[in-house]
Amino acid sequence: MIYHHLYEKFAKKDRVFAGVIGAGNYGTAIVTQEPHTPRLTVAAVADITADAARKAYEQAGIDGDGIVYCSTAEQAQAEIEKGRHVYTDQCEMIARIPIIDVVCESTGIPEASARYALDSIRRGKHVAMITKDCDASVGPILKKLADEHGVVYTPVDGDQHGLLIQMYEWAKSVGLSVIAGGKATDGEFVYDEQRGTVTIKTDKKIHPPYVETISVTGEERKYLGMIPKGKAAEYIAKRAEILSRLPQPGSYDLCEMTVAANYTGLRPAVSTLVHAPLRITEIPIAYCETVNGGVFSERGIIDLATCLRAPEESGLGGGVFLVVRCDNAYSNHVLTTKGQIANYDNTAAVIYRPYHLCGVETSATILVAGLLGLNTGSDTYLPRFDLVKVAARDIEAGEVFGNDHSHQLTARIVPARPIAPGNHASAHLLTGNRARVDIPAGTTITYDMVEEPAGSTIWELRRLQDKTFLA
Known part of the structure; x- marks a missing residue:
């Protein structure tokens, strides 16, 4: 990455002061990384309960005289100038603190998110949008309003759609043709062939009628083997049937893909998405064009995949992926023979990022916005x-x-x-x-x-x- 060079040579200021609205898991991770992130001060945290905001700082190791409750922007500004961190239950206050450069909107509540984001833009603050529920509905107009006010509205590193957008922009910048792109669901299907079981690996609670583990026998095992050439559609359909009692992707997964589609122009092949259970090695086999053995009739598709793997194998880690090709034969030979995982006829390869670090890596977006006045999305954001x-x-x-x-x-x-x-x-x-x-x-x-x-x-x-x- 070249961010440190950009910060050193082109930063508009020495330090970014950020405020976080919403001290849930994501917002708290932003706060806990602050002591370890050069040039960043998370100066204020707000939540509907002051206790939650205070605890975010305590988990970062910032407590005692280092934090103080404030109920007005004037109080907050004075305390931040003294070197303290402010917590509050007055969420609307964050955008009104003069020293704040970037507002990280992380409430997860679409109505509140829209209100806080709009107010922040009107007050000349950059907005790092974490509440994807708001972004999927009105993100394009918020970005347009931000542009008109000379501030940044941006998706964030750490959320899967933000990472997918960046990967897509990178692929375009080096001349790759994107056949398909998407994210891995957080849950993974672990197939223990010896035991004849498939178990979902997830940190989410499993609700009926779904179960944690299923047994597979006889003909079912065949369809959990590697997808043979020309059999992608058949194997995906059979896997969907076999694995249907395990937890499936949720609306929140499709929400992130809606935001990414609106930024990139990638489009769903079907309205529900295919969201196939796939090994990493099967992604370029299944998620390429039908003429090359895949399930998509054309290129430029967005979708989900649930990683199917053996217990001893690493997975996709809730990361993101692109299925790509080079349109020059020589370049495509390099692409498909230098370690990338290709499909059977070497017309497509998968490039993937097997992790997303949520708020732990969101500081990159905050710093790019606050120091450089740039977003980490793409130039075009349309309500497609x-x-x-x-x-x-x-x-x-x-x-x-x-x-x-x-x-x-x-x-x-x-x-x-x-x-x-x-x-x-x-x-x-x-x-x-x-x-x-x-x-x-x-x-x-x-x-x-x-x-x-x-x-x-x-x-x-x-x-x-x-x-x-x-x-």
Whole structure:
């Protein structure tokens, strides 16, 4: 990486002062890395409970006289100038502290996220957007408003979509043709051939009807072997059937891919994504064009993969991948014979990053924004696609719509459409709002099925985004 050279030669200031809104797991990881990150001060942390904000600093080893509670921006500015770190339960205060350069929005609540991001932009602060729920719905208009105000709006290193966007930009910069790109789901399917079992390796709680381990016998074992040439579609379909009782990708996985699709222009082959269980070595075999034995009819596809591996093998670690080729025969020979994993006819190879470090590596984005005034996404961010929701069960009028972790709804990625009766509703304009009518299971939620909340920032921004890009 050349970031340290850029900081040394082109930084607009010596140090970046960041504020974090939302002291959950992700936000806390940003805070705990601060003492170890040159040029970065996480000067203020806010959460709806002051105790959570304070604990983020304590986990970083910053406590005692080093931290202080403040309830106003004026108090906070004075304490930060004395060298202290500020925690608060007044989340709107972060953007109003003069010394803050970058606001890291990490609430995970789309309405609050939209409000804090918009206020930060209007007050001349850079925004590192961590709440993907907000980004998927109104990110393009927030970026446009940031550009107009001369500040940065950016996805972040550490989140999978941010890492995929960067990998895609790198591939374009060196002249690779991208056939497909995507992320690995956090869970991995560990196939113990000797025992005849497949177990999901995950840190998430497993809810019925899903189970942690299944047994496989007879013909099923064949389809868990290496995909033979020309059999990708058959093997993927059979694996989906065999492994269906194990936990599957969630709406939050599709949410990240919606953001990445809107930045890169990669598009889903099907609205639910294929999300095949694949060995790393099978990704270029399956996720290439059908003419070369894969499952995609054309190049430029975005999707998910769940890593299928043996107990002793390393996995994808929730990382990201691209399936690429060189359009020059000589270069493609180099690509497919110098250690990269290729498909059977050497027309595609996979390049992958087997990790994402969440907030631990987000400081790179914060520093690029604060020191250089640049984002770590791509130049173009358009509302090409929407994440939308489908009722997983009957929903009664007046029932509150859940978030991406709710079992009430499933997700799809479809072409973006403006707010209008009959149009599929952008997923996170539903979150926390009520159903206007009874909705049968299997129905894709449309705007006329949801009660629009009064005075909603995210709905207001979405209308502006529709007018700007989709009119």
